[in-house]
Amino acid sequence: MIELENLKIEFDQKSILKNVDLKTDEDITILGINGSGKSTLAKAICGVLSYSGTIKINGKNIQTTPPKELAKEISYIPAKLENADNFITVSEFVLLGRFVYKENFFAYSEDDKTKVDKALKLFNIEYLKEHPLNSLSSGESALVLMAQALCSDTKTIIFDEPTANLDPKNSKTIALHIKKLKKTKQIILITHDLHLAKFIQNEVIFIKDKKLLHYKKEFFNDKILKKLYGVEFNSMVLKYD
Amino acid sequence: MIKSTFIIISLGILILSPFFGAISLDIDDILTLDSISNNVFFSLRVPRVIFAFFAGGILALCGLLYQTLFRNPLMTPYTLGISSGAVLGAGIGIKLGLGILLFGFTFVGLFSFVGAIFSIFLLLYLAKFLNSSSNNTLLLLGIALSLFYSSALMVVFYTGSPIQNDTLIRFTMGSLSILGYKEPLMLGFMWVLLVSVVFAYRYELQIINISSEFATLKGVDVKKITTVLLFISSLAIAMLVSISGPIGFVGLVVPHIVSKIYSTTINHKILKTTFFGGVFLVFCDTISRVIQTQSELPIGIVTAFLGGPFFVYLIILKEQK
Numbered sequence: 001m002i003e004l005e006n007l008k009i010e011f012d013q014k015s016i017l018k019n020v021d022l023k024t025d026e027d028i029t030i031l032g033i034n035g036s037g038k039s040t041l042a043k044a045i046c047g048v049l050s051y052s053g054t055i056k057i058n059g060k061n062i063q064t065t066p067p068k069e070l071a072k073e074i075s076y077i078p079a080k081l082e083n084a085d086n087f088i089t090v091s092e093f094v095l096l097g098r099f100v101y102k103e104n105f106f107a108y109s110e111d112d113k114t115k116v117d118k119a120l121k122l123f124n125i126e127y128l129k130e131h132p133l134n135s136l137s138s139g140e141s142a143l144v145l146m147a148q149a150l151c152s153d154t155k156t157i158i159f160d161e162p163t164a165n166l167d168p169k170n171s172k173t174i175a176l177h178i179k180k181l182k183k184t185k186q187i188i189l190i191t192h193d194l195h196l197a198k199f200i201q202n203e204v205i206f207i208k209d210k211k212l213l214h215y216k217k218e219f220f221n222d223k224i225l226k227k228l229y230g231v232e233f234n235s236m237v238l239k240y241d
Numbered sequence: 242m243i244k245s246t247f248i249i250i251s252l253g254i255l256i257l258s259p260f261f262g263a264i265s266l267d268i269d270d271i272l273t274l275d276s277i278s279n280n281v282f283f284s285l286r287v288p289r290v291i292f293a294f295f296a297g298g299i300l301a302l303c304g305l306l307y308q309t310l311f312r313n314p315l316m317t318p319y320t321l322g323i324s325s326g327a328v329l330g331a332g333i334g335i336k337l338g339l340g341i342l343l344f345g346f347t348f349v350g351l352f353s354f355v356g357a358i359f360s361i362f363l364l365l366y367l368a369k370f371l372n373s374s375s376n377n378t379l380l381l382l383g384i385a386l387s388l389f390y391s392s393a394l395m396v397v398f399y400t401g402s403p404i405q406n407d408t409l410i411r412f413t414m415g416s417l418s419i420l421g422y423k424e425p426l427m428l429g430f431m432w433v434l435l436v437s438v439v440f441a442y443r444y445e446l447q448i449i450n451i452s453s454e455f456a457t458l459k460g461v462d463v464k465k466i467t468t469v470l471l472f473i474s475s476l477a478i479a480m481l482v483s484i485s486g487p488i489g490f491v492g493l494v495v496p497h498i499v500s501k502i503y504s505t506t507i508n509h510k511i512l513k514t515t516f517f518g519g520v521f522l523v524f525c526d527t528i529s530r531v532i533q534t535q536s537e538l539p540i541g542i543v544t545a546f547l548g549g550p551f552f553v554y555l556i557i558l559k560e561q562k
Contacts, residue, residue: 048457071460084312085450088506096448100460105441152459 001025002045002156002188007053009037009044016040018210020053027187029197032207033229038190041207042158045188046076058155071100075149079161081141083133090128090136090144091116097151112151119147123177139170146177156186163193175199194220244502251520255294258523259286262530263537284421291425293417293526293540294519295432296481297491301518302511303474304492305499306439309450309507310467311380317492318478321364321383323357324487325390327479330356331412331486332397335405349412350483357479360386365471415486415541417526424484435477436515442466443508450507488522488541490548495521497555 007020016037030038043049047062047070055062057073065073075097097119098112120126123143128136136144142162149157159178163171175196181187182200191197197204197220204219205212206228218224222233259282260266270278300317307316318324334352364383371378398406419425439446445466448456453463481488495518499510522540525547529538 046458048454067457067462068460071458076458082452082455084452085447085506087500087504088447088451092447092506093451096451096459099444099448102444108444 001056001058001186002028003054003056004045005054005056007044007051007055009040009049009051011037011040011049015210017207017212020210020212022205022212022214024203025186027182027189027200027202028205029189029191029200029202030205030207031191031194031197031228034192036207037210038207039160042076042160042188042190046070046074046158068100071152071154073154074156074158075152075154076158077145077149077160077162079164080138081133081145086132086134088133090125090131090133091120093133094119094144094148094151097148100152115151116147119150122150123147138165139167139173142166142170142174143177146174146181150181154185156188157181158188158190160190161192162189163191163196171196194225247502247517251517254520254524254527255290258290258527261527262286263533288422288425289417289419289526290523291422292419292428292485293523295425295428296417296485296488296519297495297522298432298515298519299428299435299477299481300488300491300522301495301499302435302439302515303478304518305496305507305510305514306446306470306474307492308496309446310470311377312453313377313380314497315493316380317489318474319487319489319492320380320387322360322387322390323475323478324482325387325394326360326363327353327357327482328409328413328487329390329394329397330354330359331483332394332401332409335408335412336397336401349408353412353486354479354483356390357475357482360390361472361475361479365468411539412486413541414539415488415544417485417522417529417540418537419484428481428484431477431480432515435473436512438473439470440511442470443511446511447506447508486541488544490544490552491518491522494548494552494555497552501555 002022002024004020004022007017008015009017017040030041032038040049044051045055045057045062047065047067057065057070060069060073062070094116095108095112098108098115102108102112117126120129123146125140125143125147128140128144133141133144142165162174162178166174171193178187178189178196178200182202187200187202189197189200189202203217204215206215206219207213208228213228215224225233260268262281262285264277264281266278266282267276268278270276271282273279304317307318307320308314331349331353333356334347334349337352338348364379364386367382368379371382398409401409445456445461448459448461449463449466456463496510496514499514499517503510503513522544525543526540528547529540529543532538
């Protein structure tokens with residue numbers, strides 16, 4: 001469940017969102033043109049950007065919830081991982097998803113490590129286990145990031161442009177995984193990939209002029225798309241089914 | 242293979258170091274009470290080696306810590322102006338009362354401790370006005386303060402007498418000459434405290450090392466942990482600098498060497514870096530005792546002579562790739 005009340009976000013002294021209200025526990029896809037504030041909104045929801053107004057995740061106000069509790073509610077999967085650690089391996093990295101469940105000052109438990117193995121198996125990337133994280137291809141790291149998010153056991157997962165760096169085949173793999181995750185998690189998908197958005201079939205929120213336009217159904221028709229994006233659409237082809 | 246050789250050599254250095262120095266020891270006499278060899282060995286050499294081991298460990302660990310927290314491979318506590326603050330404090334202490342003791346501590350030691358602590362608090366206070374995410378600004382602030390302290394030190398030099406200035410110059414070069422076990426005990430306590438706290442936060446540091454935004458997303462209270470670690474490490478550095486003066490290069494070179502030998506994440510490098518930092522300084526100190534000029538060679542000069550070229554080599558090696 002995500003609740004936004006009178007949300008206002010400024011970034012670099014530029015107003016991004018104004019007087020935004022939303023309350024939903026549906027899966028949603030957030031669309032919008034470049035710079036409309038999709039990622040900014042996502043990051044604010046995850047508690048890494050400042051804002052005014054109220055944001056609640058599963059009933060918890062994120063400003064008053066300690067980071068550790070918040071990370072149990074929501075995971076954020078970036079399009080690309082900025083990683084400064086040259087030595088961390090895939091399994092060590094996925095294990096970080098269990099950090100919030102680890103007892104303070106102690107090592108990760110065997111149970112945590114079993115969860116990592118399971119997650120790697122689920123995404124068919126066990127063979128990457130001992131590989132350095134920095135050596136992965138975009139397709140591989142997308143799967144690793146998903147495995148980590150799954151290990152965090154959060155009710156809500158935000159995907160921030162999951163297919164932005166991927167070829168069609170890898171995009172399809174990711175799309176199928178996201179669709180599977182929809183059964184158990186609340187998925188928030190941010191993307192420019194309309195094929196993906198159409199395939200995932202979430203309610204759509206389009207960010208325009210600092211406001212959220214909520215489309216519960218009937219988003220993917222050429223007229224609406226033309227109005228929002230300002231270019232001609234010719235009956236989008238569905239690739240992933 | 243390389244790793245075990247390294248450890249054996251290190252243990253050899255630690256054990257053999259007390260046997261080397263300006264006064265050659267009579268091995269048979271070391272265990273004879275009240276002999277010169279016995280006195281030199283147990284009241285000078287052994288405490289000095291212990292002190293050097295703790296000092297090197299603190300310097301190396303703080304180097305590793307700062308390089309991680311500030312995401313800058315050239316970062317050491319000295320870069321933030323803590324040592325300049327300590328030296329300025331020492332300078333004022335020397336000017337006000339050279340040789341005066343207060344509660345068993347020298348005026349110089351007390352003032353440099355206060356100088357280091359003051360520079361840390363000033364830095365942390367000014368950091369409150371910064372955007373919390375920009376660590377580079379903090380670095381810039383540290384450098385600015387450092388330059389300011391150095392200029393203030395020039396004033397102390399300008400107005401000082403030749404004797405005062407000579408003492409001050411020697412302090413800035415660093416020295417590990419101590420007598421007895423008071424300093425090793427004090428620093429040992431600090432060492433235990435620092436290593437325990439850093440080790441307790443090893444997994445948080447592992448996540449922070451990826452990126453601080455990522456760490457926040459994973460539930461790490463980055464700001465709190467940074468403040469705690471910065472405070473405790475600065476305290477350790479302040480105590481060390483007030484006793485031995487600034488000793489450069491250990492915090493820079495040792496973490497890089499350990500990273501080269503052990504290709505692993507920071508949580509596995511905390512104890513290793515501390516250990517090898519200690520060994521490195523004991524080794525440098527042994528050299529400074531063996532090479533005799535008019536008196537022993539200041540330790541800061543030895544670490545710079547060994548560490549400097551090695552560091553240049555590391556940088557060139559890295560850029561070649």
